[in-house]
Amino acid sequence: MTLMEEAAKGNITNIMVKSAKMENIEVEKIVRGLARGEIVIPHNVNRSATPCAIGKHASTKVNANVGSSPDHDDVDLEVKKAKIAVKYGSDTVMDLSTGKSLSKIRKAILKNVDVPVGTVPIYEAGVKARKKKGAVIHMDEDDMLKAIETQAKDGVDFMTIHCGVTKDIVDKLSKSERIMGIVSRGGAFIAAWIKYNEKENPLYQNFEYILDIAYEYDVTLSLGDGLRPGCLYDASDMLQIRELINLGELVAKAREKNVQCMVEGPGHMPLDQIAANVKIQKSICKNAPFYVLGPIVTDISPGYDHITAAIGGAIAAAAGADFLCYVTPTEHLSIPGIKEVKEGVIAAKIAAQAADVSKGLSKAWSKELKMSEARKDFKWDEQFKLALDPKKAKKYYEPSKGACSMCGEYCAIKILKDLFE
């Protein structure tokens, strides 16, 4: 039985109990959320990842994408990236490898981190087709489905499936006013396949079969947004919303089969559209957990997209998004190194915390209160301990007259403390 099925039957499992403890909420909320499909806990039957509840009542979670590209294909490096991401608080890791060691990297990451691991199986299908048949578009249906099954067997906890990119949307794409077209790699694989083969998306057509695989291994499906906007101008257009409607229908099918499922969202988006997108996703997808990439709120600062994404992510999560995919400073420029993975995770953790405070989550407020007490009392070591990045905080700290060198003896807190106490 899948976790969702257990929950629907009212069975409280260990994973549910642990998740409830981690979230500091009643286990009944977890059970009800799972049963309704408003919470997922990615958890393959072949692997025992740390429980990570994503969705209603749970704190905002953060994912870090790692994985090789054709130019950088180093198993150890990708494992290191995954580990550093987890060290700095990433709740999950996705392996998005497309280099030749693709399956080795997946296995190594699954082995070396405790958090839930996600993948995008269409990459494996596409990369293999490129190698054996000369191009991604020469994948066949079996290649796609086989990649899903293989990875499920390997123990992957959640998978992005670009099942909403249907033929009618691809037909409309060439006539659309979009500037960037499709910027989702998996979405592009599928759209190119549809365009070239003049057939419907096999992931859409075989969704029932995919559900069977997901059910068998209790893989959480993450319904990918192949049509996510790739620049602010393209945001919230008809193509994006058409795909969202497809995803909403597929969420209902997944729930019928007791398969855990979440939905992915944009992307590049003006700040004022973010809350609306979250609300519409929640409405169309009947409160399925929402997993957003960014959103990036401006395109004019390549090199700093961890910041543009932190702004969008904080707003999205405060509006109800449940799961933030980090963005690193090298986004749009190169594959990130270890340093950039760390920076990306911290920026996303900041966004998640800001949102959780805004939502009134007691765990989040407790962290704020502890830090404020430590700051008020000039307990520097305590501040470092509570910091997302203790090392960096310590590095920057420069003591001066019991305060820090920013104000030294003119520290506001110190001046008043001396006088009032």
Place this chain on the structure above:
Amino acid sequence: MTLMEEAAKGNITNIMVKSAKMENIEVEKIVRGLARGEIVIPHNVNRSATPCAIGKHASTKVNANVGSSPDHDDVDLEVKKAKIAVKYGSDTVMDLSTGKSLSKIRKAILKNVDVPVGTVPIYEAGVKARKKKGAVIHMDEDDMLKAIETQAKDGVDFMTIHCGVTKDIVDKLSKSERIMGIVSRGGAFIAAWIKYNEKENPLYQNFEYILDIAYEYDVTLSLGDGLRPGCLYDASDMLQIRELINLGELVAKAREKNVQCMVEGPGHMPLDQIAANVKIQKSICKNAPFYVLGPIVTDISPGYDHITAAIGGAIAAAAGADFLCYVTPTEHLSIPGIKEVKEGVIAAKIAAQAADVSKGLSKAWSKELKMSEARKDFKWDEQFKLALDPKKAKKYYEPSKGACSMCGEYCAIKILKDLFE
């Protein structure tokens, strides 16, 4: 005549014409905004700074704080910081020096940058009192007013005046539930003075006299928020709002005398309270331009407060705040160096752009469109040119098969371009 007075009489000056061009709006909007006090253009009669319209219809502006502390008192270094801030797009610079070269640094910055320069004259009064009389609290009224007059003569374009910290608020402070008390340095100087001397705030009592000075030099007053919250828990409390009401009354007085004036705001604040704070400021202060520090949306990431402030700043500006004071990564830990000043400016510029796009400003959208076109066409040099930090973007960029090394041959845009064209 002050700019406000000119505008009220319907006189269109050069500065107004230049500002309108820079904002890409009709000059009538600038004139009307100035006349109503909904726009300020900080501009001392003794100095000719680049026009910088702050307020209604204008793009969101960014300020960078520089200046020495008792521990780091280097004139050249502070000038360098001011210059780097302007280089990366800061629209104004504030000199917050409290070291012994305080007045030298002010004069050097006024000489070396073209943008409007702001100060907090109470620092000079306090630092001198500390030196001559042993403590900040031994300042007298003359010391405070003299500092304002001296700095106005020097050509300072805008000044923070902590005139809203009244005795009744300081009395209530010791009984309040605040964790952090007062974290504004100027606010602490005044509050300590009130507490020790058991008298009303001289900046409040002599506000008319301060207006006379400001009128004479056309200095823009920035009404400081001494009671701004210093942690999330303290946000939007009665003390903060009481002070805001004082400031609203003083805005009205400034307008009666045709003195340009803006109002400062928080601080540390949960994300969900930011828009409300902006709306309340706009309502109580009759649409006076709102100048916010941060707001910082979480306290758990010292070392990364440029990011926590970018989140809050973007939300504040999108909700109507007009002017963002940057925060650097060393905030709460040490005085920033040149590198941190740069990082702070870029994060604030990102927030400003995200807000301006959200407000639908054509200048902001035009930047987005240009970048998206360059990205779609793989015009890398054009992307670097349009980037807030061309050097960093270029440094991160790693070419691969006409795309970048993030996806290489599997670049989504490339795959579809090849097929669709």
